[in-house]
Amino acid sequence: MQFEFLLEQVVNGLVLGGYYLLIALGLSLIFSVGGIVNLAHGAFYALGAYVCVELTKRLGFGASVVISPFAVALLGILFERFILRRFYTADPILSLLVTFGLAMVAEQAIRMIWGAAPVSTEIPQSFRGSVIVGDFLFSRYRLLILAVVAAILLGIWLLLHKTSFGRVVRAGIQRPDMVAALGIRLQPYMTGIVMLGVGMAALGGAFFAPITTVHPAMGAEIMTIAFVVVVIGGLGSFWGVVISALLVGVVRGIAIHFEPAAGEASIYILMFLVLLVRPRGLLGERIEKFE
Amino acid sequence: MVNAVGTALSQKGMVKGKKFFTLTADYIFGHDLLKAAKSFFGAHDANLIGDELIATDVTDFSPYLLKVRQAKPDVVCCNLAGNQVTNLVKQYAEFGFPYPLVGFNLNTGDAWAAGAGNLSGTWPTVWYHTLNNPASQAFVATFTKKYGKPPENHAWIEYITLKLLAEAINTTKSTDSGELIAYFEKQTQFDIMKARKAYFRSWDHQLVQEAYPFTVKPKDQMKDQWDMLVLGDAVPAANDPLEQIYPTKEQNPCEMKA
Numbered sequence: 001m002q003f004e005f006l007l008e009q010v011v012n013g014l015v016l017g018g019y020y021l022l023i024a025l026g027l028s029l030i031f032s033v034g035g036i037v038n039l040a041h042g043a044f045y046a047l048g049a050y051v052c053v054e055l056t057k058r059l060g061f062g063a064s065v066v067i068s069p070f071a072v073a074l075l076g077i078l079f080e081r082f083i084l085r086r087f088y089t090a091d092p093i094l095s096l097l098v099t100f101g102l103a104m105v106a107e108q109a110i111r112m113i114w115g116a117a118p119v120s121t122e123i124p125q126s127f128r129g130s131v132i133v134g135d136f137l138f139s140r141y142r143l144l145i146l147a148v149v150a151a152i153l154l155g156i157w158l159l160l161h162k163t164s165f166g167r168v169v170r171a172g173i174q175r176p177d178m179v180a181a182l183g184i185r186l187q188p189y190m191t192g193i194v195m196l197g198v199g200m201a202a203l204g205g206a207f208f209a210p211i212t213t214v215h216p217a218m219g220a221e222i223m224t225i226a227f228v229v230v231v232i233g234g235l236g237s238f239w240g241v242v243i244s245a246l247l248v249g250v251v252r253g254i255a256i257h258f259e260p261a262a263g264e265a266s267i268y269i270l271m272f273l274v275l276l277v278r279p280r281g282l283l284g285e286r287i288e289k290f291e
Numbered sequence: 292m293v294n295a296v297g298t299a300l301s302q303k304g305m306v307k308g309k310k311f312f313t314l315t316a317d318y319i320f321g322h323d324l325l326k327a328a329k330s331f332f333g334a335h336d337a338n339l340i341g342d343e344l345i346a347t348d349v350t351d352f353s354p355y356l357l358k359v360r361q362a363k364p365d366v367v368c369c370n371l372a373g374n375q376v377t378n379l380v381k382q383y384a385e386f387g388f389p390y391p392l393v394g395f396n397l398n399t400g401d402a403w404a405a406g407a408g409n410l411s412g413t414w415p416t417v418w419y420h421t422l423n424n425p426a427s428q429a430f431v432a433t434f435t436k437k438y439g440k441p442p443e444n445h446a447w448i449e450y451i452t453l454k455l456l457a458e459a460i461n462t463t464k465s466t467d468s469g470e471l472i473a474y475f476e477k478q479t480q481f482d483i484m485k486a487r488k489a490y491f492r493s494w495d496h497q498l499v500q501e502a503y504p505f506t507v508k509p510k511d512q513m514k515d516q517w518d519m520l521v522l523g524d525a526v527p528a529a530n531d532p533l534e535q536i537y538p539t540k541e542q543n544p545c546e547m548k549a
Binding site for chain 1: 354387401409
């Protein structure tokens with residue numbers, strides 16, 4: 001029985017990994033294309049949650065969870081056009097400072113608009129409760145999130161590997177100078193990637209709003225785990241982030257099974273061990289423009 | 292708070308012989324609640340079959356909820372605080388477990404944040420804006436007129452704290468901390484907008500006051516989004532000493548030594 005309990009935690013960890021992936025993948029994509037570590041990424045996650053809560057009052061949850069990420073992705077255009085674009089070739093410390101400042105401004109703006117107290121929303125009745133598959137119990141709502149994450153993952157992989165957009169983006173990651181020499185402007189592609197990244201963060205916020213506390217500092221909360229996932233996977237590595245998110249979820253689940261109080265510490269120990277052996281992360285590649 | 296909820300649960304037959312599973316915040320507040328809970332369970336023939344300590348930065352409770360399911364308790368008991376309570380309540384409703392969830396600490400703001408469709412069970416509070424007391428209702432009316440929504444329990448706590456301090460300064464004609472503390476340590480009785488007066492216990496400085504267990508109103512009976520809780524009878528009962536629900540000197544290591 002003990003083994004089945006452990007296995008249940010492992011499977012739940014994989015589901016949880018999908019939840020982390022939604023936030024971490026966008027962070028990694030923005031870094032790999034623009035070379036910017038976006039400390040404001042959590043603010044878009046929080047905005048996604050708040051916009052979803054607000055829209056749910058008028059349109060219901062189903063429509064809100066779709067509209068909210070698109071609305072925040074449009075905000076991403078302004079973010080890229082007026083802020084990030086100025087820092088692609090600048091000293092990385094400047095983009096760190098500006099995105100950190102923006103995260104604080106966004107948090108205070110949320111506080112001014114929606115107030116300091118948390119706001120509430122609920123899971124639609126049809127997605128409440130659990131389903132039991134074999135010996136394992138799953139939250140119906142988390143299965144929905146997992147299915148959406150899997151679809152998005154497939155979509156992004158196809159976008160990056162099977163379209164001309166993806167070919168330019170991948171070339172731009174490795175050799176932006178050669179892409180420019182071919183007469184291709186990278187900036188519209190960067191705008192697209194930033195929209196995609198912040199839209200995914202907002203989708204994460206919208207999906208998590210019914211199962212977590214929606215409060216002004218929620219963006220800062222999620223950033224820690226997102227960075228852990230990205231660092232373990234290797235900054236800029238698509239599959240590295242996927243594997244890392246699942247690994248972090250599983251390690252946390254196993255740790256909680258054996259030593260609950262060490263559950264959160266376990267992911268930092270994992271990061272420490274991975275960095276000892278692979279300082280670039282599990283699948284982190286050497287990217288020439290960052291050397 | 293443990294005694295307030297425990298008394299209400301006992302009256303519903305949810306304590307004697309029942310299996311409890313606790314989720315406890317891993318810091319001194321949670322540890323204190325757990326200690327008091329264990330003492331209550333021991334005194335009322337309840338069994339604690341599982342007890343998980345939870346780091347204060349945990350936001351996802353799914354691995355802990357799986358352990359709850361594996362233990363199959365009769366009652367799940369929350370010894371968490373702040374946003375963690377809201378997260379747990381939301382995720383507990385998400386999984387839809389049949390075991391009742393109760394708790395030994397819940398602030399009004401956290402209850403509102405959890406949402407009417409998510410919160411269930413029996414919890415304690417020191418004050419709620421529907422409390423039937425003229426002074427309390429006058430405070431609620433003034434607050435609501437100014438801020439457009441009723442006060443949560445922290446607004447009441449801040450209001451009476453300032454009132455008690457002003458009263459002490461007026462009486463002692465002093466702002467010296469030592470003199471004010473000495474005044475409070477006389478266990479002077481204060482009106483805190485409840486049926487019974489309160490006082491600061493001299494040896495541990497606890498504000499000894501009545502508390503209330505509450506349950507959650509069905510969604511279709513709520514007048515507005517704030518009208519979520521149904522207060523039970525005050526504990527202790529009117530004829531019992533207020534200190535009955537507070538830890539004794541043996542249970543409380545706090546001495547407030549100078």
